[in-house]
Amino acid sequence: MSDRFDLVVIGSGPGGYVSAIRAAQLGQKVAIVERERLGGICLNWGCIPTKALLRSAEIKHYLDTAASYGLSVEKAGFDLAKVTERSRKVAGQLNSGVKGLMKKNGITVLEGEATLTAATRVKVGDRTLEAGNVIVATGARARELPHLKADGERVWTYRHAMVPPAMPSDLLVIGSGAIGVEFASFYSDMGARVTIVEMQDRILPVEDAEISAFMEKALSKQGMTIRKGASVEKLAVDADGVTATISGEAARFSHVIVAIGIAPNTEGLGLEALGVKTERGHIQTDEWGRTSVPGLWAIGDVTGPPWLAHKASHEGVVAAEKIAGEAHAHPMDKSNIPGCTYSRPQVASVGLTEEGAKAAGHSVKVGRFPFIGNGKAIALGEPEGLVKTVFDAKTGELLGAHLVGAEVTEMIQGYVIARQCEATEAELMATIFPHPTISEAMHESVLAAYGRAIHI
Missing domain, CATH: 3.30.390.30 (FAD/NAD-linked reductase, C-terminal dimerisation domain)
Structure with a gap:
């Protein structure tokens, strides 16, 4: 069975679904393919649900410090399962919203794994989609190192950390980028003793050095332990916790979050057979999102840093407008992309x-x-x-x-x-x-x- 579209988008994260909507607005017949849930990692397991968790922690912090505002409040308790449940409900609500947007804009949604059998031909199950152009917006996943494998019980990636099976008492966060610092902030405000380990000489290393120093002082004041220029060489997991070897020294933790970056989702797409140029797994593109293969485009995390939802969305608009021949289309200017860390x-x-x-x-x-x-x-x-x-x-x-x-x-x-x-x-x-x-x-x-x- 073969279907014809002007544009097929693979992946429905903030890059994919936005590009699909913009293309539909410009009169294109559009299909979008998603193997998990509409909205991608950002909406379901990233940007949105983490902000819901952080909001709960923020309110708890205000309750804990109510006396400084002249208010009398009993010590704030919490139900971790209900905090997590609220976060999942927020994600679920927005997932439904994306479904509504697809319907409103007349976009065909297909569930399943997509494979490129040609630059403008996509196979999904027993269906073959022929397209004028294809946009790859498959995003990325948490990166793991061979000796730091996540098990979901004691050693977590960001996905595990959003649906914790238990509240950590002593938490080790490996990596001090935005994801690591946000989870450190959440669990610290919820009562965990937190240690952050960063290989580089300062936390939030992509930020201005003065801001990094300010944050280190602020987080240390909150009670966090920060170890810079250090590495986690080994994790030994047992029924009661984790023993981490940090730059030759052993330390004990109840749980570990691995936040050492992300890896692009390019496996199984058929890129190698098409001769698509990549660098360290990321698809190489020009300022419009065009790959080295005519008719094939790529946007978002799969194309490399900065790995940000708003960057992906803007790239999606740029690519969709260029494909449709929009007169006012403009290329991406990465120097004007803001970066945000939603910690405290x-x-x-x-x-x-x-x-x-x-x-x-x-x-x-x-x-x-x-x-x-x-x-x-x-x-x-x-x-x-x-x-x-x-x-x-x-x-x-x-x-x-x-x-x-x-x-x-x-x-x-x-x-x-x-x-x-x-x-x-x-x-x-x-x-x-x-x-x-x-x-x-x-x-x-x-x-x-x-x-x-x-x-x-």
Whole structure:
């Protein structure tokens, strides 16, 4: 049985389903293939359910610190199963939402494994889909090392950590990227003693060094143990816990989360037979999402870093518009992709770090403004934070912005828009920020870069 479509999308994560919708909006006849659940890892096992867990931990933290707000609350208890259940319900609700969007936009949904028998021919079970173009949006999965295999009981990947069989008492988190730090934050706020091990010389190593140092201090203050420049060489699991050998020293933990990155889902697609170029397993593409094989496109985590849902979604729109011949299609600019870590405190950034800007040959002006100088942050009881801005000293271009503190994942978009619109320090300094808001710290950081900060 053969069906003809203008576009077939393999994978229904935030890259796949968004590209399918945009293509349908542009008049394309679209089919999407999914082997598990619509919405992919992000919606079902990543971005969304982890934020639901973190929200529960945040509320528990506020209850635990209620006295500082003049409130009397009994010690906050929790039911881990119900916390997990709420997270799964949130994911389920959004999964149903994606199903509705597929129906609304007239997109054919097929369940099963997809195999490319040609660049524009996809086999799903006993059906063969012929297409004008195919987009591969198969995402990625947790990466494991041979001696750190997850068992779901004592040693977890992020998927296990979202549906824990028990509450850890002593938790080892291997890796301090966004995933590792978010789970460390969640379990710490829920009462676990947490140790983070990072091979590099600082946590959140892709962030600005100053922000990394700020986060290390904040997490240590919360009671976490952070070991940098260290590696986990061995895990010995028994009925009562895990013995980890960390840089030659043995330590005991109840559970372990392995958060050392992700691996692309390219196996079984038939890419090798088609001669698709890859690098370390990731599909190579141009700025539009085109692979080395005409008619075959790829977007999202399967194409490499940054491994972010919003990057995948934007790539999906770019590819769909290019395929449809949209006159206003624009290529992806990775320098304007924001990064967010939803821990306590939060971290958000866009553009070049201070070190990166200098390494690229820029003469820079750097502004900093601490939350302790912001009235709204103090009123909220959230004075722990920092906004850092990096400008080109000659042109005034905003090269990068780096934030740590409450709600900064919501605030970073202001700087993203500024970079997208090519605003300089002049426009940012002339912008009126509402008072009282934490976002005023963003304005003050810009002013500080040019010696004009008012409140510090």
